[in-house]
Amino acid sequence: MKKIAIVGGGISGLYFANILNSEKNFEYKIFEKKDNYNFQEGYGIQLSVNSIKLLNNIGFKNLPASEVSFPSKVNFIQANNSKKICDIDLTQFNDPLNRYTTLKRSTLLEFLFKNVPENQIKFNSNITKIENVNNFRITLNENTYEEFDYLIIADGIFSKTKSLILNDITNPKYNFNIALRAKLIGDYGNDISIYMGSNSHYVIYPVNQNNEYNFVAIIKKKLSSDELRNHSLFKSDKFLGSLRSSLQNTSQISFQNLRELKSFPVYVSSNFANLNKKNIFLSGDALFTFPPSFAQGASQSIETANDILKSILNGSNEYYQKRIENISSINDKSKFNHFSFHLSNPISVFIRNNILKFLSKNKTFLENYLGKIYRT
Ligand SMILES: Cc1cc2nc3c(=O)[nH]c(=O)nc-3n(C[C@H](O)[C@H](O)[C@H](O)COP(=O)(O)OP(=O)(O)OC[C@H]3O[C@@H](n4cnc5c(N)ncnc54)[C@H](O)[C@@H]3O)c2cc1C
Structure with missing residues (x-):
């Protein structure tokens, strides 16, 4: 029996634990820093069919239909005049069993967590030392230790475990944008809508069938x-108010209806950590953090965890290395999306809108730009 330590019980770590549940030759333990989960949190997440396929294999399709939403289109809208430019039909990437899905992040976490036996997750974990001789010795709070054959590092964007293991680490960098998240109550339809403004964009989508929507804006700042070190700044009413008023108003959404506003700086990775060990894997944001303009962070976290298990079972890093190549290409697309969503010069906006109108209906382009990612 091989033992696997999973550090971080977020989307990637919990999904990895779920797929290990059916592997009889492995046992695992999750080390999670938090003291518990908050399943009341209402912010949203988009999952494309690539990750939905993997989630459905572990029973995600049995979630009550009222807790998820299946948007059929992404609408592109110019924020300053609320005019719709075009849309992309998401259903062309679906198949009868797997559909593009939006939901609350907490719904996904709760689904993944409920399949993890209580004795296989250790909350309040504080790993202080990791020694790697023949296998891993993980020391908690300086006094107790446990040994493992494999180490999966899935402790998110500011991975402390990465720095315990590697001497050479590159921290994610502030990408000069702030994310403003909120809940929106009302009826804004069943689609995903992207409002493109000058140096900002915002996205709304339903998170369930109860008229609850996710609002997220990405604002250059x-x-x-x-x-950046001043955490109270991001919570202050004055700062939140100034972010809200920097957005171009639209006749379709009343910003006064935004609830539970939260802001945080957006950090992104610039390269991959140099990790050349057969029994250590980085997953999710600890491996690579994308700019949030392609909504692929969680989906890639799930796909990476799946490829890690395939690599372990196969005894080679082939799947993991291939995933890293895919992530690099998705990162390029995320950066390009971000650039085009934030254009401000009217001539550039005019050209962008016309190109977007053409490309949104061009099957060959859509297959290359989205299909290759969604259908892996
Ligand atoms: C504004 C914004 C919008 C986004 N929208 C989307 C979207 O629509 N679709 C999408 O696919 N992705 C989206 N993402 C990205 C997505 O949220 C992340 O990529 C995803 O959550 C990464 O999962 P993870 O498991 O790697 O990390 P996380 O989900 O962050 O989990 C990390 C876990 O590790 C724990 N931890 C931290 N440090 C330690 C430690 N030292 N020891 C033990 N445990 C530790 C944390 O408590 C946490 O539970 C968005 C990101 C942003 C910023």
Whole structure:
């Protein structure tokens, strides 16, 4: 029996635990920093068919239909005049069993967590040392230790475990944008709508069948290192209010209806950590953090975890290495999306809108740009 340590019980770590449940030659333990989960949190997440396929294999399709939404289109809208430019039909990437899905992040976490036996997750974990001689010795709080054959590092964007293991680590960098998240109550339809403004864009989509929507805006903003360290700044009403008023108003959404506003700086990875060990794998944001303009972070976290298990079972890193190549290409697309969503010069906006109108209906382009990612 081989033992696997999973550090971080987020989307990637929990999904990995779920697929290990059916592997009889492995046992695992999750080390999670938090003292528990908050399944009341209402922010949303989009999952494309590539990750939905993997989730459906572990029973995700049995979630009550009222807790998820299946958008059929992405609408592209110019924020300053609320005019719809075009849309992309998402159903062309679906198959009869797997559909593009939006839901609350907490619904996904709760689904993944409920299949993890209580004695296989250790909350309040504080790993202080990891030694790697023949296998891993993980020391918790300086006094107790446990040994494992494999180590899966899935502790998110600011992975502390990565720095315990590697001498050479590259921290994610602030990408000069702030994310503003909120809940929106009302009836805004069943689609995903992207409002493109000058130096900002915002996205709304339903998270269930109960008229609850996710609102997320990405707003360009230069901040000093002191401001970035000042966590209370991001919670202050004044700062949240200024972010909200920097967005171009639209006749379709009343910003006064936004609830539970939250802001945080957006950090992204610039390269992959140099990890050349057969029994250590990085997963999810700990492996690579994307700009949030392709909505692929969670889907790739799930796909990476799946490829890690295939690599372990296969005894080679082939699947994992292939995933890293895919992630690099998705990162390029995320950066390109971000650039085109934030254009401000009217001539550039005019050209972008016309190109977008053409490409959104061009099957060959859509297959290359989206299909290759969604159908892996
Ligand atoms: C504004 C925004 C919008 C997004 N929207 C989408 C979207 O629509 N669709 C999408 O696919 N992705 C989206 N993403 C990205 C997505 O949320 C992440 O890529 C995904 O959550 C990464 O999963 P993870 O398991 O790697 O990390 P996380 O889900 O962050 O989990 C990491 C876990 O590790 C724990 N942890 C941290 N440090 C330690 C430690 N030292 N020891 C033990 N445990 C630790 C944490 O408590 C947490 O539980 C968005 C991101 C942003 C910023």
